[in-house]
Amino acid sequence: xxxxxxxxxxxxxxxxxxxxxxxxxxxxxxxxxxxxxxxxxxxxxxxxxxxxxxxxxxxxxxxxxxxxxxxxxxxxxxxxxxxxxxxxxxxxxxxxxxxxxxxxxxxxxxxxxxxxxxxxxxxxxxxxxxxxxxxxxxxxxxxxxxxxxxxxxxxxxxxxxxxxxxxxxxxxxxxxxxxxxxxxxxxxxxxxxxxxxxxxxxxxxxxxxxxxxxxxxxxxxxxxxxxxxxxxxxxxxxxxxxxxxxxxxxxxxxxxxxxxxxxxxxxxxxxxxxxxxxxxxxxxxxxxxxxxxxxxxxxxxxxxxxxxxxxxxxxxxxxxxxxxxxxxxxxxxxxxxxxxxxxxxxxxxxxxxxxxxxxxxxxxxxxxxxxxxxxxxxxxxxxxxxxxxxxxxxxxxxxxxxxxxxxxxxxxxxxxxxxxxxxxxxxxxxxxxxxx
Ligand code: AMP
Ligand code: GLY
Numbered sequence: 001x002x003x004x005x006x007x008x009x010x011x012x013x014x015x016x017x018x019x020x021x022x023x024x025x026x027x028x029x030x031x032x033x034x035x036x037x038x039x040x041x042x043x044x045x046x047x048x049x050x051x052x053x054x055x056x057x058x059x060x061x062x063x064x065x066x067x068x069x070x071x072x073x074x075x076x077x078x079x080x081x082x083x084x085x086x087x088x089x090x091x092x093x094x095x096x097x098x099x100x101x102x103x104x105x106x107x108x109x110x111x112x113x114x115x116x117x118x119x120x121x122x123x124x125x126x127x128x129x130x131x132x133x134x135x136x137x138x139x140x141x142x143x144x145x146x147x148x149x150x151x152x153x154x155x156x157x158x159x160x161x162x163x164x165x166x167x168x169x170x171x172x173x174x175x176x177x178x179x180x181x182x183x184x185x186x187x188x189x190x191x192x193x194x195x196x197x198x199x200x201x202x203x204x205x206x207x208x209x210x211x212x213x214x215x216x217x218x219x220x221x222x223x224x225x226x227x228x229x230x231x232x233x234x235x236x237x238x239x240x241x242x243x244x245x246x247x248x249x250x251x252x253x254x255x256x257x258x259x260x261x262x263x264x265x266x267x268x269x270x271x272x273x274x275x276x277x278x279x280x281x282x283x284x285x286x287x288x289x290x291x292x293x294x295x296x297x298x299x300x301x302x303x304x305x306x307x308x309x310x311x312x313x314x315x316x317x318x319x320x321x322x323x324x325x326x327x328x329x330x331x332x333x334x335x336x337x338x339x340x341x342x343x344x345x346x347x348x349x350x351x352x353x354x355x356x357x358x359x360x361x362x363x364x365x366x367x368x369x370x371x372x373x374x375x376x377x378x379x380x381x382x383x384x385x386x387x388x389x390x391x392x393x394x395x396x397x398x399x400x401x402x403x404x405x406x407x408x409x410x411x412x413x414x415x416x417x418x419x420x421x422x423x424x425x426x427x428x429x430x431x432x433x434x435x436x
Contacts, residue, residue: 001029002064003309004049006057006081007072008035010336010371010394011294015070016046017369018301022308032064038385039355039372039393054081058088068093068316071269074291078104078150082269093312094269095290099260102267102288106146106155106186109288116259118252120285123188129173135187136165147172148184156227158190191286193278196237197293198248199300201311202257204266206321208311209249211303212237213296214430219343221426228343229391232427234333234402235299238434239277248275252285268315272296298371298396299332333405333428334396335413339374339387340420346390347420351379354416368397368408370416387418402431 001023005016016031020043023029033040034057036048051057054076061069069085071077071094080097094100101108113120121144126132136143145168147155155172159165172185197215201208213235219225240248252273260267272289292300301308305326314323339346352375374389395413399405406428413423 001027001309002066003029003031004057004061004064004066004069005031005033005072006069006076008033008037008040009072009294009389010373010391011292011297012072013037013040013371013373014298014301014369014394014396015072015292016040017043017371018304018308019070020045021366022310025307026309032060032066034060037372037388038375038377039370042372054079054084057081058085058090061085061090062088067091068312070094070312072291072294074100074103074150074289077269077290091316093316095267095271096265098265099267099269100290102256102260102271103290104150105148106287107148107184110186110188112256112259112263113285116255116262118255118259118285119283121189121191123186125184125186126169127173127182127184129169132169132173132185132187133166136162136169139187139189141165142190144188144190145169145172146186146188148186191276191278191284193276193284194239195286196239196275196277197296198240198253198273198275199292199296200253200271201315201320202267202269202271203315203318203320204257204261204268205318207249207253207257208315208320208323208325209245209253210270210292210325211235211300211327212240212245213293213300214239215293215296216424216427219338219422219424221424226343228338230293230295231336231338231424232334233293233295233299234331234405234428234431235296235303236331238431244277244281244283248273248283251283256288294373294391295334295336295394295396298334298369298394302332302334302369302396302398303328303330328398330398330400331402331405331431332396332398333402333409333431334371334394335409335423335427336373336391337393337395337413337416337418338391338422339389339418340422342390342422346374346387348374348386348388349378350387350418350420352385352387352392352416352418355385357415368395368412370395370412392418392421402428406432
């Protein structure tokens with residue numbers, strides 16, 4: 001059996017690793033990852049495929065008789081990779097370009113939530129800077145300014161002062177590039193509360209919720225410093241009670257999936273809702289993503305006990321209601337090791353040491369994994385593993401409780417070294433305090 005994963009970060013490393021692990025319980029398999037990274041290549045039966053253009057990927061999938069493809073990141077979804085694969089008669093798990101607008105256009109997502117009664121913050125959309133400035137003055141601060149399109153995590157400004165808010169409006173609406181559509185922004189009411197991630201798999205009709213998880217978005221300990229793609233994560237998210245889980249499924253997830261079907265665009269794939277739980281227990285959707293989170297995927301997949309291939313096959317055949325997912329009862333925690341200069345200008349080419357000499361006191365191999373994100377072959381002989389992106393590695397571990405999972409993850413991370421490494425020291429602190 002041959003499978004293909006699209007992407008090259010730690011999330012895709014985890015997807016491929018779990019697919020391969022699942023295949024061992026059935027037929028021997030090869031899992032290709034396009035374009036992959038240096039860590040993926042280190043693993044037996046995982047193979048990098050150095051291509052990214054959709055027509056070339058289709059040709060590859062045909063030539064290799066790929067059973068199905070799983071898409072990791074949002075960019076290929078926004079480009080329409082799912083539409084193209086399906087048109088070519090190839091099986092692929094992910095939403096179409098139109099369905100992916102839930103992530104790729106903030107304006108589409110907000111209007112969609114309005115049409116289907118999904119709770120979200122009040123907002124207005126602008127393409128005129130003058131009108132946007134007037135609106136900011138009328139509403140006051142704090143206020144949230146969001147660029148309409150994909151911005152790789154950099155399109156949101158939570159403004160505490162009017163100066164910041166006006167500057168964000170100018171920055172996002174200011175530079176109209178010739179040949180491109182005029183930019184749009186969404187200005188949104190600031191919502192207070194506790195932020196949580198909620199990720200499901202769906203076949204377009206039925207929903208299989210994944211284990212709950214929570215990431216740490218800020219660069220520095222104590223949730224300070226600039227926003228990043230995520231500096232660490234843990235699962236389960238201690239704040240999601242069964243009651244809250246039911247409410248999120250009813251008010252957010254089911255409405256989104258049935259809303260897409262009613263609008264003629266069945267949503268198939270992973271769906272990620274970024275939510276704020278308000279002090280009164282209400283829910284507000286901050287954003288939808290059309291993919292798994294990263295590093296949320298790493299902790300979720302470490303806890304998955306069911307056969308991942310079987311789950312995806314059920315999703316692809318519209319039978320997700322006929323299967324349940326089983327999770328390791330132990331919590332998982334992941335720590336991201338990021339490059340010097342991340343998130344603004346990550347430095348590349350620092351040699352990574354210690355990857356092959358992990359300590360003997362560690363749990364069985366299945367209880368932890370070092371997932372690679374921005375790594376490549378380089379150095380003097382071209383054979384060393386060097387940093388090649390903002391987030392470099394993601395060390396994930398299971399433990400009997402959060403504290404043990406945290407200790408293991410840091411024990412492993414401390415064996416690994418590269419110059420300028422940035423790593424938070426407090427991943428999971430909320431979950432640990434919560435359990436006390
Ligand atoms: P988004 O990409 O929409 O999730 O926004 C990035 C981050 O900005 C979120 O993870 C929140 O921490 C914050 N954020 C977004 N929208 C709001 C809002 N309406 N109120 C408060 N914080 C927000
Ligand atoms: N960790 C947040 C995200 O993947 O969007």
